[in-house]
Amino acid sequence: MRWVWFHKLASPKWFYSWSNFWALPVFCFGCLCLAIGLVWGLAFAPEDYQQGNSFRIIYIHVPVAMLAQSCYLALGVASFVFLVWQMKMAPIFIKAMAPIGAVMALIALVSGAIWGKPTWGTWWVWDARLTSVLVLFFLYMGIIALQSALDDLVLANKAAAVISVVGLINLPIIKYSVVLLETLHQGPTFTLTKKPEMPPEMWLPLLCAVIGLYSFVAGLVLWRMQSEILMREHRSSWVKQEVMENGL
């Protein structure tokens, strides 16, 4: 198999034209999947025998919470790649990803609180899962704050990468806090090794929403990376040509 196309993605110019092609379809596919999943889950899926209709927020809460963690994992991997191999695209990815991850963590917290009120009787409990997602949100905000505080681009790239790699330690704590520690939070909905315990008409829309949100975020990130590339490479001739020919 030829991997040339993959290696070419390390150059901003190639990445720009590649993502020009992919961003819109990925984003549209994500929107479609997400819409199907949400409408199916919120309107047509059967009621839960214990939680009634209030369980339906799962179709928002679980995808968003998964994204909040996956975004951070992607951030950490990109940071590691940047610190080791100095790839030019990695800091652009970090800059594009961090605010999206922060929003996902925030929505996960808010939707979790809304879910917690009818099922646990309280908006917030200080248990391991909730606290560690809150910490995740703080980590995202720290990365964003650090990036915007440093004027020097080289230093800002390095600094964000260092702090995201260090923050990776928090991720397994969140991931396994539901399994290992005593917590009010229910167990994970999806695992790779086991069949879900819900009936298919309940977990299929959820799967649809999860895939949709991943794809939606991928499209958003590609667009954000494109604008970041244009900003950083605005002196180079290909950007001038690109803007002259196709506009912004």
Place this chain on the structure above:
Amino acid sequence: MTYFSFVRAEFLVLWRRKQDVLNALLFFVIVVVLFPIGIDSSSEFLTPAASGIIWCATVLAVLMAVDSLFKEDYRDGSLEQLVVCGLSLPLLILLKVIAQWLAVILPLLVIMPLLGEMLYLSSASLWALMVTLLVGSPSLFFMGVIGAALTVSIKQGAILVMLLILPFYLPVIIFSTLAVKAAQAGLPYSGFLAMLLAMSLLSLVLSPFMTAIAVKASVN
């Protein structure tokens, strides 16, 4: 310059700037005093809350102290000299942090019995608290120093260091307060101490290298 002369110079600088260490200590004491005045000064509240209060104050004082670790060196150019001097930068950072740790934590431990008395701690839990401080505080310094190195070029970096590093301190605070609570209940707490020690050792291994990357990026 050798490692030995570097350590000697570090201690000399710390000794000549006694006021900085004193300021951190005073800050620590004032934060502790806020709690009985602000919340409740009865022993029913203070005895169970004491370990949390002491640890919160310690964390803030450590961050204040760590934030200034590279500031002066960055301004007068000696941080750049550390990078180019040919000695191993991570090792120099390690020595610098250990010197700072000794200068801040030893006086803190000395005044701890006084504060323990003010917060109505029994002597058994005071000992547990002091051991958690001794075992857990290195990780505070090692994690904080990464943030300090990243923000050394920013004029008002202290608030940013707090924002960046405080989330990483939560596990340390959790395990230390759990240890003191176990000691207050008369239970064994060596397991929590082992966790604290593990965190300190892990950060000791990783932090100098991360800090070295950050210092190199900051001086260029």
